[in-house]
Amino acid sequence: MLRREDHYMIKQRHQQGAFIVDIAHQIGCSEKTVRRHISYPAPPTAKRGKKQVAKLEPFKDYIDSRLSEQVWNAAVIFEEIREKGYRGGSAMLRRYIHPKRPLRASKNTVRFETLPGYQLQHDWGEIIVEVAGSPCTVNFAVNTLGFSRCFHVFAAPKQDAEHTYESLVRSFNYFGGSVKTVLVDNQKAAVIKHGQNGNIEFNAGFLQLANHYGFSPRACKPYRPQTKGKTERMVGYVKHNFFTRYRQFESFSHVNQLLAMWLVKVADQRHLRQFKQTPENRFTEEKTALMPLPAGDFDTSYFDIRQVAWDSYIDVRGNRYSVPSFWCGRAVNIRIGLDNRLRIYGDEQLLVTHLLQEVTQGWQKVPEHHQALWQQVNRVESRSLSVYEELL
Incomplete structure (x- = not known):
């Protein structure tokens, strides 16, 4: 069971709009535990008897040895000590392991920070909501500037090449400039195939788009989504923030109108704890580094x-x-x-x-x-x- 301080921290971080996965990582517990504490009106209390705690005592040396071997799955350890004669519950085991979790070797991917105006990351997400009175799959393209974390969202009925290119055109117009590189996933709208020696065959239409705006196309390695983790996280942010606030729309145009307002009032004002700034603050520095836009928009037809x-x-x-x-x-x-x-x-x-x-x-x-x-x-x-x- 978490401490009272942890319970109130979960409540506070949730009200600030933090992701559940981030809260769980910060507290050192599971996402399920975070959701449970969010639902609690007050910190839960429990009475622990000395007799129950004593049941775990003979197995602590074994548990510590498994933790030193980087086995942190409480369910696995629970089954192992049950075979050795443990008759207590799994909650007692989890309470014993929890304070030791800061000793766990970090599995975090090192985040690559880019210079202002250098990179934009593109990704698609989808969600089922009500459009014009009927359930409908809304696809949304998220284009995130690597330096400022400022991003643009474009809702569309499909994730085809035309809508992919249109999302980038609208993003460049929204930001008021282009970037030096655009990092994409391996969708056919952008990437035909990965060849030997790291050579990538890009879609001809995507290359025309790149030439029009003067950026260099880049693609993630297959099965390596962490490469574009900044925009991956924003896909989740859009799902759990915007589409939690709004569930019914008149049309796709209506979705995009509400997205435009939400970007300014909510997304650009979120707190970036690693920088202690908002995307709006950081964009003032990045905007001057963006490349000028061409005379006309790219024809996405x-x-x-x-x-x-x-x-x-x-x-x-x-x-x-x-x-x-x-x-x-x-x-x-x-x-x-x-x-x-x-x-x-x-x-x-x-x-x-x-x-x-x-x-x-x-x-x-x-x-x-x-x-x-x-x-x-x-x-x-x-x-x-x-x-x-x-x-x-």
Whole structure:
């Protein structure tokens, strides 16, 4: 059982918005114990009889030897001493081990600190909440500046390449500048594969994004998520803070509107105990080190090539869309934005814009596109009757 001081510290740290895992690490107990004390209205008390404590006495030397061997799992030790004749409970054993936990060898990963404006870490999270009155999976991209810990969140229906790139574009606009390196996980939107000798094949679209904003792409080693631990922690922070405050939304736009307010009022004001500052304070130093943004945003639209059929239509995602008949039999470029607008280009000129529709909505057409085709169909050749009289 924890001390009264530990109980009040848990309560205080929880009210400050600290993660349960951080509180457990600081106190030296399990996350389950932290949750239990958060639910208690007052510090629990217990009466320990001398007879019960005496049950553990013959086994303390053995327990200490196992702890010296770095065996700290109380459940394992409990089973071992039961086989040796221990008849007490596991709680007594845990109370004996708890004060010794500061002697445990640390398994913490050394955190790599970056210079201002040097690195941004990207990661995705997801959660099921209510959107437009129905349960919906909300995917959210978290982009965290390595120095200031200031981050931006973008909610989206998918974790595909277009939304990944859009999240980074919005983050750079939010911060007012770009960084020298962007560290990503191994999602296909950014990384095709890890080759030999540490060579990484990046997605062509991600390389275009990197070239547009002038950053160098970096990827975590496979099965090594600690590399981008700063943004990994922020994914959990968004889940347990923002999505605890808000559970119902009208649309994805509504999610992003609330996120924008929450970032300013809550996330940027959180206390960073290792720096004794807030992200907002540290960002004032990092902002001056960011690289300037290019003249225009990177186009995150999906792009492909289509062949225009004889009837002046192209196929896109199961439906058909009209194109000026002059392009029949020729190739055109298409771009699909996150606003579900289909833009069709020929010779780098915008030919037409359609709003994507379900197949049930029918083919999408512009009447003017088929005028030339109808003129050809309605053109009937006229001949003199003398031509037929000669045949007789």
